[in-house]
Amino acid sequence: MNNGFCAILTKDRLYQGIALYRSLSHNVKAMKFKMFILCIDDEVYYILQKMNLMNTTLVHLSEIEEKDMLKLQRERRMNEFCWTLKPIFLQYILNKYLEIDRVTYLDADLCFFSDPAVIFTDEPHADILLTTHDFEDHFQHAENECGRYNSGFISFKRGHNSEHCLKWWKENCTIWCYDRIENGRFGDQKYLDWIPQIFHGVSEIRTPGVNIAPWNQLKYRFSIKDGMVYINNSPLIFYHFCGLRIVNGGQIVLTLEDTGLITAIHRPYFYILDDIIKSVSGIKSDFRGFFIEEGRIAIGKYHTIKG
Template identity: 30%
Template sequence: MKNNIIFTICSNNYLAKAKVLANSIKKYEPDSLFVIFLCDVKIDSIDYSSFADEVIPIAEIEPEFMNLAQKYNIVELNTSLKPRACEFLLIERQVDNVIFLDPDIKLYNSLTNIYNKLIESTIILTPHICTPTPMDHRTPGENLFNNFGIYNLGFIGLSNCPTVLDFLLWWKNHTYHQGFIDVWNGIFVDQLPINHAPIFFPNVTIELNMGVNMAPWNLHERYLSINNDSFLVNGTFKLIFYHFSGFETESLELPQLYYNRYKLADRPDLTEIYEKYNEELQAADHSHYRKIKSHYSDIRNDFIKRSKRGKWLKKIKKIFN
């Protein structure tokens, strides 16, 4: 068993994105094992061994899985299980260091600096932004992160120590009980509770390297250039990984729902990485995988129909139809 594991969590519809992530890990982190925790059922026609060193259906390691599947939508379900996946690797597998990456991330350099920091740190987090956003009436503004979380949980690094196990127990308690998308009540999946982590737990490192977790939400402070075939952020930081959040192959455009400050035409520095990522997704057959509906979406829908809420909704429909 390798001492460093990188893992992601996804349903079958995100497997192509996980494949692109896996290929970048093989290139830049060949000594790290890559594991996918599958928040779905395995389909006989899919060769899961081609996507990761190991693919573990997360229902097999979590006794409460079906209760969570009935309670949460598929996004909430995937994110709620992140602490349990970390716990499994650190406790059952006795791994030294664990790094979680969202499936829509791609590495552009090694994670050596992250691993080195885990020698002294218990937890490594990346803030969504490191500098103030412009007051230009565009999104994201700083207030957005008050609702969705100061730190982006598309990445987290953890060392195997008692403090981290305490952290995971605390975090899992939040995600299993309040893992909803409910920002108006101060709840946002696994991410919002982490605002408190640097206060509640010792030796938490907040990674301010601009090459780590570059993404649509921090483009106001980060620009790409090329030096000797490598990408640099702001001419100084090596691009370690980019988070292609919200990207779909059909659009070849920056996501606009929450991040409308730039379109791709405004940022020619990003054209190359987005065009290449688009090509890689197509090569991984994303158009096929993205259409696969999660098995657990149907379980939740069936549960809602059978529940008191489902019966109440039927009565309302009869009244107004």
């Protein structure tokens, strides 16, 4: 099966997006894959072109011919606009690249620590794969607000079922996709709660080690065995660095409630980011892909990238 992965990158997500690509290309072994990156900014497109990433197709935003897209871009904040683009980009890939049998959307702040192929072999007949948040008790209230499922990893197998689901998701996101909780909706994500009720062939990912994140990491024991990161007795497949913001060349801020650094995953990630920032600077010395979110950064906890 030819698997495609895709991500949407803005200027302030470029460094993490490159880290995502590196982690994926390093860990994917037997499974054939291709990476598709939708570049929102001209600078992002330019830098990634210069990096000449293997197995990667770059798509400039101007190539997505979607009705009312420019209007939505003007009306919505950048993160809201990118959320709106998720089903549109997934649809674009399946329509244009007929050799791709399955396409999986990845948030830029994911990082893979082992081969994700097991996710798909565990659910071989699923048309649509959804990732649960798996909130720990302390965060359970967030499920009612943000949804049972996390849209940072969502996968569609080519076929009519996926086509209908993506069309439905796109139509809803086009009408309403905002960074707030309103009438049972939240961004692109709360819509996912309805997908198992409306469509067939939908499965929750049951594979251990998927979407470990600040909101559930205290449920697990982290360890390193034979050079691999484990959670409890299973390999960590990917960690979701949600809330992590790179604010300058040497510091990051954790904007979610701080549960402490996990040395086995945070330190390697910081070193990778440090190397990527230097590499990008070598391509475009005046590029600054840092977040400016005064409110969230003010309440976050600072850490040094170089550790």
